[in-house]
Amino acid sequence: MIYDAFLTLAYPQACTICGQSVEQRKFGVVCEACWKTTRIFTGAETICWKCGVPAVVEAISFTPDQVSCRRCDLQSFTAARAIGLYEGALRESVLLLKRQPHVSQHLEALFTIAARRDPVNGATRIVPVPLHGKKMKTRGFNQASILAQALSKSLQLPLDEVSLLRVTGSEKYRAGLDAKGRQDTVAGAFEVRHPRVVADENILLVDDVFTTGATVSACAEALIQAGAKTVSVLTIGRAIGPPGTKIF
Ligand SMILES: [Zn+2]
Ligand SMILES: [Zn+2]
Numbered sequence: 001m002i003y004d005a006f007l008t009l010a011y012p013q014a015c016t017i018c019g020q021s022v023e024q025r026k027f028g029v030v031c032e033a034c035w036k037t038t039r040i041f042t043g044a045e046t047i048c049w050k051c052g053v054p055a056v057v058e059a060i061s062f063t064p065d066q067v068s069c070r071r072c073d074l075q076s077f078t079a080a081r082a083i084g085l086y087e088g089a090l091r092e093s094v095l096l097l098k099r100q101p102h103v104s105q106h107l108e109a110l111f112t113i114a115a116r117r118d119p120v121n122g123a124t125r126i127v128p129v130p131l132h133g134k135k136m137k138t139r140g141f142n143q144a145s146i147l148a149q150a151l152s153k154s155l156q157l158p159l160d161e162v163s164l165l166r167v168t169g170s171e172k173y174r175a176g177l178d179a180k181g182r183q184d185t186v187a188g189a190f191e192v193r194h195p196r197v198v199a200d201e202n203i204l205l206v207d208d209v210f211t212t213g214a215t216v217s218a219c220a221e222a223l224i225q226a227g228a229k230t231v232s233v234l235t236i237g238r239a240i241g242p243p244g245t246k247i248f
Contacts, residue, residue: 028104
């Protein structure tokens with residue numbers, strides 16, 4: 001799909017968080033002050049090496065690759081990272097992306113920085129999490145594809161929107177389920193159409209939000225089964241549950 005990242009937004013416009021006017025077009029729908037209060041990962045945080053969830057307690061006695069939340073042990077991806085927490089400007093960017101195929105310049109720059117960071121930086125191929133056909137029809141575009149297209153351009157890596165397919169659509173049904181139920185309903189929901197294309201590749205799987213990891217894990221499982229060497233995940237936001245949620 002061809003799109004112009006700057007075409008669809010009226011400008012100047014009011015910040016969707018605080019209502020002040022957005023100073024620069026590159027910030028998208030959020031003003032600079034609201035971008036500044038959004039927690040963006042720097043790479044120096046203590047996080048679960050695999051799923052990227054921030055640790056509540058400082059695990060100073062561990063080297064970074066030894067920190068694990070253990071809850072992601074059974075998930076099929078190699079590692080998952082995000083630009084920052086799913087809040088503030090990142091949350092607004094995700095919500096906007098569900099309505100318009102728009103990636104602001106600032107968001108694209110942050111996404112590119114996150115993609116260049118260890119351990120997700122060894123990718124040879126970019127694959128968006130596919131949207132179910134019905135949803136694709138009503139929305140007209142897949143937000144993960146829009147992100148993957150932007151990243152493919154900035155990283156100069158091949159974009160693969162055809163190998164991974166969603167074979168069942170259970171989004172509505174999933175909405176009322178807990179994490180375990182969600183994991184079950186997405187398991188087996190993805191298929192690889194051309195295993196030869198992904199074989200021995202280091203895949204960077206792209207989506208808008210990482211919540212339970214069930215969806216990206218199901219995608220990764222299909223890709224690994226098809227012969228992919230590694231499957232890293234990159235999202236805009238990392239949801240960590242409501243305040244007070246015990247993580248580690
Ligand atoms: Zn603002
Ligand atoms: Zn973890």
